[in-house]
Amino acid sequence: MTKLPLLLPLLSPRAASPSRALTPPPARLLAVAAAGASVQDAVMSAAATGDYPCPVSPPYPAVSKDVELRRALTASARSGAYSSAAVVFEDEWLAVVDKPAGVYCEALLSALPCSTASSGDPSSKPNLHLANRLDRDTSGLMVITKCNKVAAKLVKAFTEHKVKKTYLALCIGYPPAWEKIKICSGHGRSKHGAWRVYAMSDVGRTLPGGSSVRDMSTKFEVLGTDGEGQYREPSNVDIDDIESITVQEKAADQTSNVDVKNHMIFVRAYPQSGRTHQIRLHCQYLGFPIRGDVKYGGVIEWNGVDCDGHALHAESLSFVHPVTGLPVTFRAPLPSWASEIISTMG
Template sequence: MTKIPFVGHLHPLFGISKPLQFLSMAAQVDLNTIETRIENDPKSLNNYPVPLSPPAPHMSKNIELNRALTASSKSALFSLSKEDILFQDQWLIAVNKPQGIYCESVLSAAHGLLNNEQGEQVNFPELHLSNRLDRDTSGVTIITKSHKVAAKLVKAFTEHTVKKTYIAFCVGTIPKWQNINVKSGHGRSKHGAWRVYSVSDVGRTLPGGSYVRDMETSFEVMSINGQGYLKDSSELEKHEEKFIVVEEKSDISFDDEKAEVVVRAYPRSGRTHQIRLHCQYLGIPLRGDVKYEGVYEWKGVIYEGHELHAESLSFEHPITGQQVLIQAPFPSWARQVPGQLSS
């Protein structure tokens, strides 16, 4: 596939910036800040709540377009093998979705996989995705084999009775905590992007008729700069768990020296881009997550997607009632962390 070239210049935070334009420096600064100014202009707010996380950097639009085109090409050729199966019975099949593949292509590939098992061409009209992962998020994806099972499992996800863990590779400010719980609002801003809102805004109406919903995630530091977390480290606060109830913009500076931080995330709700948004708020955006201020280039390497992995799902089987735990093997970027991600 021929990629659309990206023409840009170096940027101190992200590695590259938005495409070069024949504009004065003042005009370029104006373009970068216009969305923020509009959102903070009382005349334009129309009594809508103001998001607390910043809009996506302008340079992210071209990068995301290139990634989408590449993923479309890869997804069209994607197929599943037996090695991709994490769990299967007569009602469910769980697979390990790779990075850069759309979930709809995983569903299509499941048809081919099941046909190979049957040894003949069989129609599977009731296959259904129970959970959807972002294009660049890898890990556990569950497909149900009947509408009845799908309805029960979707209900479990909606009611948050499915327990989930994720592994995220972040680059940002060194956390002063080992465990933290973040509660905030979540919703689409005036310009359609997912953003963090204050807890006190939960329930308020947003542009387009949606409303701010609650969002909660717990995080655990697994390693910092490749070293496992030590409880007696002078760099970290000696608390069992820190709690943040978001009511104002994050005061964490991105100008500080950056570190590689691997965290395990436990989402208590199931909002779109939840972990990515909360990592951004905590000052540790995912490596490669340009939409939410993550580095695009790091230590001379350009990252073609964010590094987030759906590690495990735990739930009551919708038919047998037994407890099921499904775990996906770590991707290569997580296996590079010495011995700290096995717990």
């Protein structure tokens, strides 16, 4: 009996409805829910039901090391020259800024043109803290607090997942059969030191090096494929009936030689937890790594142009203001790659 990586659908009213059929890539076979299915049975079942590709995990490809080094050097130069953060909102307690891609988070602290200190005295210097962080090449919203008390409250809100976030991503890979989905998995470091997707059953297990596997979940919705689709505002994924899949086995620790179907998939992600590289990992696992994300299987070149970073954007943040107690929502301006995609859609 052949053992295959398994993504087990948790049936919901939406999941039980017929879905568009997909033909899975030969080296990315999916196991069917029934135990003991053969490889041929798995192929036939996946093609008939539109199950999900199951790509491989780290180690990182060797070529990514050179690309990452070049990007890091470029980002260091950009960060050193970064002098004026784009402020989306600011009051005397915090500021929300739009971080550009290719700039380190810490550069925003010195580049924030704070107009008012938390004490109300314009001559005093606020004590700035990063309430959240974004990867170097991820653009979008970050919150900077101006005093320790506000920082503690907001960091706690992010840690306890009380801050609702949405991200936009442009992915290249195998087109999904679903419109909306929730993926639940484990999260931890592999023996190579790279972050990876683990099975949910591994959550709590101690890994080599002393860390442990933690849970992570992300909800996705497809906005367009190959330029066809319609851009829409974020939906209330808390009440939508949405199909769920649970990772039953960690991704294979190897590199695939199979050509991936290079479709362009524009997605919105709703992370339900805040693990390192969470959206990037889940996109890779679902068969459509983010464009330019060389660590997790993304293409380095697309349509004849080299990618200088990955196409991931922190689109919105919603939380309760730590001082006023009022609910607030902030949206970041779209990056150029997202505007170009949306302009081609209906």
